[in-house]
Structure formats: structure tokens, C-alpha cells
Amino acid sequence: MATPENPAVTRFRQYLRCKTVQPNPDYESCTKFLLEQAKEIGLKAQTFEYVKGKPVVLLTLEGRDPGLSSILLNSHTDVVPVFEENWSYKPFAACKSENGDIFARGAQDMKCVGASYLEVIRRLKDQNKQLCRTVHLSYVPDEEIGGEDGMGRFVESEDFKKLNVGFALDEGIANPGDALKVFYGERAPWWIDVTTRGNVGHGSQLIQNTAVSKLHRIINKFMEFRDSQERQLLIGVRPDGRKYSLGDVTSVNLTILQTGVQHNVIPQEAKAGFDIRVSPNVDMPLFKALIEGYVYSESDSKLEFVQYHDDNSCTSLGEDNIWWVTFRDFCRDRNINIEPEIFPAATDSRYLRKLGIPALGVSYLKNTPILLHDNNEYINENLFLEGIEFYTGLISRLADVQIIK
Ligand SMILES: CSCC[C@H](NC=O)C(=O)O
Ligand SMILES: [Zn+2]
Numbered sequence: 001m002a003t004p005e006n007p008a009v010t011r012f013r014q015y016l017r018c019k020t021v022q023p024n025p026d027y028e029s030c031t032k033f034l035l036e037q038a039k040e041i042g043l044k045a046q047t048f049e050y051v052k053g054k055p056v057v058l059l060t061l062e063g064r065d066p067g068l069s070s071i072l073l074n075s076h077t078d079v080v081p082v083f084e085e086n087w088s089y090k091p092f093a094a095c096k097s098e099n100g101d102i103f104a105r106g107a108q109d110m111k112c113v114g115a116s117y118l119e120v121i122r123r124l125k126d127q128n129k130q131l132c133r134t135v136h137l138s139y140v141p142d143e144e145i146g147g148e149d150g151m152g153r154f155v156e157s158e159d160f161k162k163l164n165v166g167f168a169l170d171e172g173i174a175n176p177g178d179a180l181k182v183f184y185g186e187r188a189p190w191w192i193d194v195t196t197r198g199n200v201g202h203g204s205q206l207i208q209n210t211a212v213s214k215l216h217r218i219i220n221k222f223m224e225f226r227d228s229q230e231r232q233l234l235i236g237v238r239p240d241g242r243k244y245s246l247g248d249v250t251s252v253n254l255t256i257l258q259t260g261v262q263h264n265v266i267p268q269e270a271k272a273g274f275d276i277r278v279s280p281n282v283d284m285p286l287f288k289a290l291i292e293g294y295v296y297s298e299s300d301s302k303l304e305f306v307q308y309h310d311d312n313s314c315t316s317l318g319e320d321n322i323w324w325v326t327f328r329d330f331c332r333d334r335n336i337n338i339e340p341e342i343f344p345a346a347t348d349s350r351y352l353r354k355l356g357i358p359a360l361g362v363s364y365l366k367n368t369p370i371l372l373h374d375n376n377e378y379i380n381e382n383l384f385l386e387g388i389e390f391y392t393g394l395i396s397r398l399a400d401v402q403i404i405k
């Protein structure tokens with residue numbers, strides 16, 4: 001007979017079945033699930049709706065010393081769309097294969113983390129363990145579409161200020177190797193539109209300075225910069241002697257191209273959209289001036305930011321940062337290898353770091369292929385359970401840090 005499923009896994013699979021998929025996430029069922037969990041565990045729960053239909057759910061485990069700053073365990077509730085025909089299992093059924101792999105959109109990004117936090121608190125409550133610091137669990141919407149209406153609004157609120165957050169944990173990424181990836185910073189997402197206007201006429205002529213020829217020259221400049229970054233990533237050596245990782249360089253991708261009326265008509269306008277990820281190693285004002293130079297070297301051209309984040313501060317990995325030291329020492333004590341890196345994409349941590357709140361991103365996903373946003377996203381149930389052990393130890397240690405306010 002098959003062994004019965006661990007109830008923590010059953011609850012996790014239930015969370016995965018909430019269809020919080022962009023662009024029309026069902027936040028209602030998700031909020032209901034979270035509030036039920038809070039009730040069962042005996043946690044204080046609040047729901048904030050800064051934007052209608054986009055709830056932030058906050059669960060709280062009170063600490064012994066309310067004078068100390070709190071620990072925030074953040075996770076986003078939304079997930080990205082799927083190409084269902086490419087999946088071996090239904091992406092919102094949370095099916096489990098014979099060997100315990102649980103397949104679902106969000107299994108890695110990042111419901112495994114949000115579900116683990118809940119299990120940690122459930123355990124601590126069951127064991128009647130009260131930590132020194134208050135621990136808040138925030139379940140925020142819309143991270144996958146930029147987070148402005150989710151974490152962005154939450155951090156600006158009075159509700160957030162009242163929490164007096166001293167340190168936060170957020171998402172990381174899977175690693176096919178044995179180490180845990182830990183993220184102490186991330187690249188700033190800059191999404192830009194470049195529009196050019198130029199001479200028009202008959203498609204048989206060799207007309208000068210058309211919208212497309214201008215755009216072409218601008219695109220070439222961006223692509224040359226892209227090549228330089230690619231070379232650095234592939235063959236460069238960092239000042240500390242290590243190889244570059246994606247987060248250390250600035251990536252540029254041409255992701256949108258729009259123009260055209262009819263084959264024999266030179267169009268008067270052309271547009272290119274780029275997804276740029278600016279590494280924290282970059283001087284932002286200088287880099288902004290560089291790309292403005294690319295665009296404005298052509299007449300009648302325009303640069304618009306669709307996404308812009310003007311801060312790329314990282315969380316210190318020095319002895320001065322007690323949170324990092326506690327995290328690192330905890331992993332060392334448990335013989336867990338960690339690899340600190342810059343997150344290549346964007347997470348909600350950037351809103352916290354901008355406020356000066358130290359944040360580390362870690363998902364307990366080792367020896368696992370990177371499948372966030374991919375087909376057949378999964379996590380093994382044993383790894384999920386091991387992750388709960390990890391987070392229980394880690395969060396207990398962090399919430400017992402006493403030497404600073
Ligand atoms: C500009 S915010 C977009 C956020 C998104 N986050 C995860 O994939 C990303 O593309 O990195
Ligand atoms: Zn995520």
C-alpha cells in the first residue's frame with residue numbers, strides 16, 4: 001500500500017490549484033485558502049486591497065519582544081501563463097508522479113516558498129515556540145507583471161510602516177547543482193520603447209533617412225552593447241577571479257518590432273521595444289545617458305520607459321550585516337553550500353532594498369532543473385519537505401537575532 005501523503009504536501013498541492021495565473025488571476029480563491037490556513041494555525045490575518053481585486057494578505061506571528069524590528073517572509077501569489085499543450089500534466093491540477101514530483105505552474109515560482117512559510121509557522125505554533133521577533137508573512141499579487149499594484153503599493157502604505165520590518169526573505173531560483181542560490185541583489189528592469197519617424201515614399205526608391213533606416217542604426221548600437229556584455233559573460237573574468245554570472249552583466253534583448261503599412265509604401269514610423277536588465281555593477285545615470293545617446297543621435301526619434309527602476313542597491317554580504325552573517329552561519333552549521341549571486345530578473349525584493357531594508361532571496365530548490373516560467377514546472381515532494389526543515393531552522397535563527405533593534 002502507498003504511504004499516506006504528508007499533510008504539508010497536501011496543503012501545498014491545494015495552494016497550487018488556486019488558479020492565480022496572469023493576466024486574470026483568481027486571487028479570491030487564493031485569499032480564501034490563505035485565510036483558512038491562518039485560521040487553522042491560529043494566526044492573526046489581515047487583507048489589504050490597495051487596488052481593487054488585488055489583495056495583499058498579511059499573516060502575523062507575534063514575537064516576545066515587540067520593540068525589535070520584525071522579519072518579513074514575502075512571496076507572490078500570482079503565476080505566469082502556460083502553454084498547456086506542451087505540459088505532460090494539467091498545470092493547475094498539481095499532479096504527483098510516482099517518484100513524488102509535483103507538477104504545477106508555480107511549483108517553483110514561487111508557491112513552494114509561500115507554502116513552506118505557512119508550514120514553518122504551523123510547526124512553531126504547534127510546538128508553542130515563541131520567537132523573539134515578530135514574523136510577518138506577506139502574500140502579494142502581481143509580481144509577475146511588475147508588482148506596482150502589489151508590493152509597490154504595499155511598501156508605500158502606513159500598514160507596512162507599522163510593521164517595522166528589519167529584514168526580509170523572498171524568492172530565489174532553482175539550481176541543478178547541489179548548492180543553494182542566495183540572491184543579495186538584482187538587476188534593474190528597464191523596458192524601453194524606441195520610436196523613429198522619417199521620410200516616406202514609394203517602396204521602389206532608395207529614400208534616405210526613413211524611419212526604418214534610423215531605427216536600424218539605433219538597434220545596431222544596442223546590439224553592439226549586447227555583444228560586449230555577452231563576451232564578458234562568456235569569457236570574462238571578474239576582478240575577484242571568478243567567472244561572471246548573468247546577474248553581473250547587463251543584458252539587452254530586442255523583444256518588440258513594429259512598423260509597416262504595405263510592401264511598396266515606406267512607413268513613416270517604426271518602433272522597437274527592448275528588455276534591458278541593468279546590473280548593480282553599472283552606474284545608472286551614466287548608462288541612461290549612453291542609451292539616450294544611441295536614440296537621440298537620430299533626428300525625430302524618441303525614447304520612452306515602460307518600466308524603470310532607479311535603484312540598484314544590494315544587501316550587504318559583509319560582517320556589518322547581522323542578517324547575512326546569521327544566514328551564512330546557519331547554512332554553514334547545517335552543511336548547506338550556498339552561492340550568493342545577483343538575481344538576473346526582477347523580484348519584489350527591489351521595493352524593499354530601495355527602502356534600505358536588507359533582503360535575501362532563497363528558494364529551497366537544489367538539484368533541480370530551472371523551470372520557472374517553463375513547461376512542466378515541478379518540485380519533488382521530498383525536497384519541499386526538506387525545505388520546510390531548512391526554513392524552520394533559518395527563520396527561528398533569524399527571529400532570535402537580538403543584538404540589534
Ligand atoms: C519589470 S518587472 C517584471 C518582473 C518579472 N519578474 C519575474 O519574472 C521579470 O520580468 O523579471
Ligand atoms: Zn517569482
Ligand SMILES: [Zn+2]
Nearest residue numbers: 080109144372
Ligand atoms: Zn516569475
